Amino acid sequence: MNRKPVFLYSCLCFGFAFFYVPILSMIFFSFNKSRLATVWGGFSIEWYGKLFANAQILKAALLSLEIALLSATLATILGTMAGLALSRFRRFRGRTLFSGFVTAPLIMPEVITGISMLMMFILMAEWIGWPGSRGFTTITLAHITFSMTYVTTVVQSRLSSMDVSIEEAAMDLGSRPWQVLKDITLPVISPAILSGWLLAFTISLDDVVISSFVSGPGTTTLPILIWSKVKLGVTPDINALAAIIVTVVAVCVAIAGVVMYRQEQRRERDVQMALRANN
Amino acid sequence: MTGQTAGEGRPFIRIEGVTKKFGAFTAVDNVSLDIEKGEFFALLGGSGCGKTTLLRMLAGFETPTAGRVFIDGQDMTTVPPYDRPVNMMFQSYALFPHMTVEKNIGYGLKHEKISVAERQERVRSILDLVQLTPFAGRKPHQISGGQRQRVALARALVKQPKLLLLDEPLGALDKKLREHTQFELANIQYKLGITFVVVTHDQEEAMTLASRIAVMDKGVVRQIGTASGVYEFPNSKFVAGFIGSINMFEGRISGVADGLATVEVPELATSMKARADRPFATGSAITVAVRPEKISIARSAPPEGTPNVLAGVVQDLGYFGKDSLYRVKLDGGTILSVNSVNSRRGLEHERVAEWEDRVWLQFEPSSAILLQE
Structure with a gap:
């Protein structure tokens, strides 16, 4: 076994390069002194300073975060309910149709979803006078609509792999169905609910297409702002912004990884202990 | 029931x-x-x-x-x-x-x-x-x-x-x-x-x-x-x-006397005696069933007149420590399972029977079960 698997290693390197060279080059150019994004003009951090002085960008970032937090939370509540209905109810009339509707936004092109949301909001404004203007509310509603799909999928798959007999056991011990949901089902699937929330949050945070259909004047989310700035040419302050986002995400992922690794180790220790104490 | x-x-x-x-x-x-x-x-x-x-x-x-x-x-x-x-x-x-x-x-x-x-x-x-x-x-x-x-x-x-x-x-x-x-x-x-x-x-x-x-x-x-x-x-x-393992033979009742039924078993070309705990009609189809541990195994023929004696050759033998399982091929070709407790301590050559040994099997009429369905 002295021969190194050259082919495998080159595949690995190529894969890493494919993922990370674009990101690294972007971070590299965020320290560029030159105004031209692709011409190196010496090291500088002035773009970071300019970024934090730019009220427009900060406002857009704040708006994006608010929308992402609210829409992810509501989508998680609705998506969990839909997941429960799909995997725990008896077969009800219209179940197939419901399941199709819930997963439709996954396959539907975003442009179509965006247009149909826009049409609906316009018609609603005409008929019932709400929403009066498009902005925070309409973007949030649109985000809930399609991010709920992801939550439903995650929750439903967790529920279908969960041992139904633990819910039956709770019922057998005297719990009514809603108590079973509160005491057993929700705590057991809570990791799936959390990851559904994170998914909904990230999807909402970086959505451009649907947001641009349902946003109104004065409500520019961060992705829309970046998109409109890039149309005028990539400027180094956008690079700086992206570098910050990448760094924050990388740090979060690293922390989560360490925490999970620690938990796994503790779990394994416990299992070993249990095996030794086995009688 | x-x-x-x-x-x-x-x-x-x-x-x-x-x-x-x-x-x-x-x-x-x-x-x-x-x-x-x-x-x-x-x-x-x-x-x-x-x-x-x-x-x-x-x-x-x-x-x-x-x-x-x-x-x-x-x-x-x-x-x-x-x-x-x-x-x-x-x-x-x-x-x-x-x-x-x-x-x-x-x-x-x-x-x-x-x-x-x-x-x-x-x-x-x-x-x-x-x-x-x-x-x-x-x-x-x-x-x-x-x-x-x-x-x-x-x-x-x-x-x-x-x-x-x-x-x-x-x-x-x-x-x-x-x-x-x-x-x-x-x-x-x-x-x-x-x-x-x-x-x-x-x-x-x-x-x-x-x-x-x-x-x-x-x-x-x-x-x-x-x-x-x-x-x-x-x-x-x-x-x-x-429940458990059992040997079964298909046959026909040829007579009942003193609570003992005589069953003709064509595949063994012989008749068997079994205790009849309820009335059976002569000529009706019946299955004789007997558990492996109810059958005794010996290298010599039992005395003349003993009921339910079958002769055969040990085809397979499983030693489990406390007991042994013998698979005996009868002269008619039928294979029977016999389970016998190793009540005496001994090595391989001291066993009751060995591979290819000619053996005689016997069970009591009261051990046989008569089944109709």
Whole structure:
């Protein structure tokens, strides 16, 4: 076994390069002194300073975060309910149709979803006078609509792999169905609910297409702002912004990884202990 | 065939003409049986025989398509599980993974109107009973399989149910632990006097645990009886073959005299004598069945006039330590299983019979079972 698997290693390197060279080059150019994004003009951090002085960008970032937090939370509540209905109810009339509707936004092109949301909001404004203007509310509603799909999928798959007999056991011990949901089902699937929330949050945070259909004047989310700035040419302050986002995400992922690794180790220790104490 | 009601009043559990269909499939087909208070009752059968469905109908997880279920005199046919005085120990144990052992056991008491002190006291005493006190603070994944099984038992027992249902209680345990736990279960049942109904596919488990056994097949109860009742006096070829191993010969009754039936067996070109405990018509088709351990094996021919003697050659031999299994090819070509206890200590060459040895087999007429269906 002295021969190194050259082919495998080159595949690995190529894969890493494919993922990370674009990101690294972007971070590299965020320290560029030159105004031209692709011409190196010496090291500088002035773009970071300019970024934090730019009220427009900060406002857009704040708006994006608010929308992402609210829409992810509501989508998680609705998506969990839909997941429960799909995997725990008896077969009800219209179940197939419901399941199709819930997963439709996954396959539907975003442009179509965006247009149909826009049409609906316009018609609603005409008929019932709400929403009066498009902005925070309409973007949030649109985000809930399609991010709920992801939550439903995650929750439903967790529920279908969960041992139904633990819910039956709770019922057998005297719990009514809603108590079973509160005491057993929700705590057991809570990791799936959390990851559904994170998914909904990230999807909402970086959505451009649907947001641009349902946003109104004065409500520019961060992705829309970046998109409109890039149309005028990539400027180094956008690079700086992206570098910050990448760094924050990388740090979060690293922390989560360490925490999970620690938990796994503790779990394994416990299992070993249990095996030794086995009688 | 239904169980007999033993004297005074109504039985504790009465299953009355219960049928359960899943679509076109009939899982339980018109089953009626009675179980007495304090009994340890086993539902025994292969997979898909309907035993688990019947148990789930006692627990309330399934509603019968037809028929009624009475527990302690009350009609429980459509009562949901949380309103039944019944608790179940699940095959997978179904422990709550996010709760400690103590919380798992105490969970069922949350719904009972008792003081916190009493609840704690009951959890403590049940932890003591199943010897899990040192593990009270552990989560289910931090304890061993045998301990999990005891948590599941404790969780069901702490509710002090009138009826405890056990679904394959020992299925996931290894052999040593099974034997130990079997006696523990029987002890606990004796101590608490709760009625136990256990579902199992393992006949040994059913026979050591249960006071009565119902043998099920294809949704139907084939026989109900004590362990020795179903083993020594099976009522059909199915029950005889399902419980333990058995040798069977097809034949025809040629005469009955003094409680002894003579059966002509064409495949052995001989006749056999078997005790007839009920009347048989001469000429009717019959099956003679005899258990391997009821047959004796010897290297010399028994005296002339001994009934049920068969000669053959040892074709295969299995040595299990306490006993040996011989597969003897009779002169007619039929192969017979004979089980003989190694009551004398000795090495290979000192054995009763060896490969290719010519041997004589014999069994008493009272050991033979006559089966019509």
